[in-house]
Amino acid sequence: MIDFDKLDKTIHEKGRLSIMTMLASRGEWKFQELKDQLKMSDGNLITHLRSLQKVGYVSTKKEIKGRKITKYLLTRSGKKAFKEYLGLLEQIVTQGSSES
Amino acid sequence: MIDFDKLDKTIHEKGRLSIMTMLASRGEWKFQELKDQLKMSDGNLITHLRSLQKVGYVSTKKEIKGRKITKYLLTRSGKKAFKEYLGLLEQIVTQGSSES
DNA sequence: TGCATTAACTTTGTGATACAAAGTTAATGC
DNA sequence: GCATTAACTTTGTATCACAAAGTTAATGCA
Secondary structure, three states, rough: OOOOOOOOOHOOOHHHHHHHHHHHHHHOHHHHHHHHHOOOOOHHHHHHHHHHOOOOEEEEEEOOOOOOOOOEOOOHHHHHHHHHHHHHHHHHHHHHOOOO | OOHHHHHHHHHHOOHHHHHHHHHHHHEEEEEEHHHHHOOOOHHHOOOOOOOHOOOEEEEEOOOOOOOOOOOEEEEEHHHHHHHHEEEHHHHHHHHHHOOO
């Protein structure tokens, strides 16, 4: 039986899952890029990013020169947590496709 | 880019996802069996089952003889929706594991 | 010098909902 | 007829996703 208690609630939410997937697929994303791709409001996006930072999955890089630009990326711990989350998804896919 | 809008919100919630996974892996489950396996309260479990029924993913079979027993199973539409949901999970796993 | 513009926020309000606890109904078996 | 059990229903609470609007600070152009 799959242990659904292990399913990371922070990652599992749709908005944050899409953020995590993007960050995992490519190193760094600007706030604006995430916003454009995911079509989220400023408030919603920043809130999700904040909660991902709070649990230590995401960090930021600030541009020093020019207009203020913030880039978001996964931390080591974020990569690990996401990997584990994907492991669980794989289990679900496998079990769900078995159709016994 | 993965289309996260297609991610079925009814299925995606942890509790209902675990129910759907169980129902997909084996034909019929008694209310009691689901409750024991998933360690949910009566109220929580029945509420999730109701919302799955409401969207037509789950149906019931009642025992006619003996103590009242209700069995839950996926409908055709539920199987289809779950399959599509799993398709999206697969995309996420694939993209997430690519680590470009 | 100052004004419009833009990025990245913060604040606030609302509606939805996961979940637990406790109560209800109806049937069984002793 | 009384305790027990399955399958609910009802109710309350706390969380949280999301949008809208306001804030701050920096830029570049008039």
